[in-house]
Amino acid sequence: MNPYLVRLCGYAPAELAGRPLTELMPCDDAETLRQRLYSMHGSSRFTIRLISRSRDVHWVQISATAIPSSDGRFRGCMMTVTDLSRQQMYVQGMGDQQLLGDKVERIHDQLERLKVLRTHLLSELDDMRQLPRVDATPFWHQGRYLYLIEPQKNGKRKRQYVGSDPEKVKQALSSVRRQQRFLQIQQELTQIDYQIRNATFKLDSFLWDLAHVPPDLHRLLPATA
Helix, strand or coil: CCHHHHHHHCCCHHHHCCCCHHHHCCHHHHHHHHHHHHCCCCEEEEEEEEECCCCCEEEEEEEEEECCCCCCCCCCEEEEEEECHHHHCCCCCCCCCCCHHHHHHHHHHHHHHHHHHHHHHHHHHHHHHCCCCCCCEEEEECCCEEEEECCCECCECCEEEEECCHHHHHHHHHHHHHHHHHHHHHHHHHHHHHHHHHHHHHHHHHHHHHHCCCCCHHHHCCCCC
16 A cells, blocks of 8 residues: 555555545545546546545645556546645744744745645646536426526526436536536635745845845844854
8 A cells, every 4th residue: 555645644554455545535636536437548636635534634746657458448548636735734833933034935935835736726727617517507497407597697597407317417516516626626716826926025025135235244243242
């Protein structure tokens, strides 16, 4: 069993051995993974969520390469998993005891992590633009028939009938959740762009002020015992 996946999800190796990866995902992510893998040719990269044993959610990037078979059918794939959760952390925990150089280096490192996360989110956004998305609220009539109620426009509200067919219901709900994730990514990108601009401005201002410090400042300070 992959030791990294064991450590990330908090399970013992024996608990994960033989289990499909989709069992560690929310239902909509699992459906996205199945669709991607079964329609994949060559290599693909996309972002999903994994749920740990303690119910923590980890955003991970999946890099998958299809394993060819002689009859052309889907045989399987090799996948690598990159944890993106830590890349969402901004500059924090910098104690006063750290040297100035360490602080500046850590700010630069966190900026690079934010840029990497931004790249991953943009990639996920582009992927989702190619998949069905519906901005609507699910409504069950008599607990059996699904309708999708779209937001009101010009005083009118559009209602789309889905019905009770399990496959159509699953696809419709996946489209709704996909749109919700699409909007969430846009909000996260807006926040990340703000953090990058704010941190870059503060760092540039600090370096500008530092450039005006006399190079022989140590000669101007009183000696200490």
